[in-house]
Amino acid sequence: MKTIGLVxxxxxxxxxTAAVALASALAAKxxxxxxxxxPQGSVSRWASMAKLPATLEVIHLAKAADLKKAQxxxxxxxxxxxxELSADALPFLDLALIPCSPSIFDLWAAEPTVALVKAHQxxxxxxxxxxxxxxxxxxxxxxxxxxEEIRTFDLPAMQVHLTDKIGxxxxxxxxxxxxxxxxxxxRLEALRFAKAVEDLL
Numbered sequence: 429m430k431t432i433g434l435v436x437x438x439x440x441x442x443x444x445t446a447a448v449a450l451a452s453a454l455a456a457k458x459x460x461x462x463x464x465x466x467p468q469g470s471v472s473r474w475a476s477m478a479k480l481p482a483t484l485e486v487i488h489l490a491k492a493a494d495l496k497k498a499q500x501x502x503x504x505x506x507x508x509x510x511x512e513l514s515a516d517a518l519p520f521l522d523l524a525l526i527p528c529s530p531s532i533f534d535l536w537a538a539e540p541t542v543a544l545v546k547a548h549q550x551x552x553x554x555x556x557x558x559x560x561x562x563x564x565x566x567x568x569x570x571x572x573x574x575x576e577e578i579r580t581f582d583l584p585a586m587q588v589h590l591t592d593k594i595g596x597x598x599x600x601x602x603x604x605x606x607x608x609x610x611x612x613x614x615r616l617e618a619l620r621f622a623k624a625v626e627d628l629l
Contacts, residue, residue, distance in 0.1 A: 429500065430629045433507040433521040435545065435557075438537040442527045442562040444470050445596050446621075447508035449614075450525075452605035453622030455484035458503035463495070464488040465517060466510040478603040492516035518548045523628055524557040527590075528578050530564055535577055542581050556628060560621075561589035588624045590617060 432450070434443035448471060451462040460483060464471040475486035489498060492509075493516070509517050518524065524545050528538045538559065545557040559578050579585045590596075599609035606618040
């Protein structure tokens with residue numbers, strides 16, 4: 429079992445959308461548990477109205493320490509965290525994914541998260557972490573600039589990213605997910621993202 433966490437000290441970084449996209453795409457071939465650690469419970473609320481595939485289970489935990497007691501049996505566990513709780517989840521992760529949206533504020537806000545993750549890697553040599561761009565507007569100068577800028581962080585940057593397609597919020601709002609939504613663009617993007625994550629483990 430591999431445990432993957434969407435980690436950012438900043439709220440609104442796109443963690444929940446990326447977690448749903450990743451878990452849904454991994455569930456196309458594997459048994460997946462999506463853990464909602466955000467007290468707002470956005471992922472849990474989506475799951476309550478969504479038609480989930482048999483290979484995907486969603487659970488809500490009050491705090492990261494509850495992961496130690498939870499009976500998690502799956503090929504992959506994907507964890508959606510609340511910003512200030514991200515540090516608490518790090519000891520339970522095999523891989524941390526740090527999302528970064530295309531704005532200078534988000535780039536600045538990613539710096540403390542990268543520093544936190546790097547410090548944890550100093551303690552756990554087998555702990556992996558990467559940064560990736562999310563909400564990217566393909567074909568724009570800003571999108572290209574952000575993709576270039578995140579490669580300057582002291583962490584590997586994923587070659588794949590998630591774009592600012594309306595299909596993501598629309599699929600979630602209708603109780604679907606990026607893979608089952610019928611939107612081929614976000615489906616292929618989510619599957620490519622999941623394959624890249626698998627290759628890191």
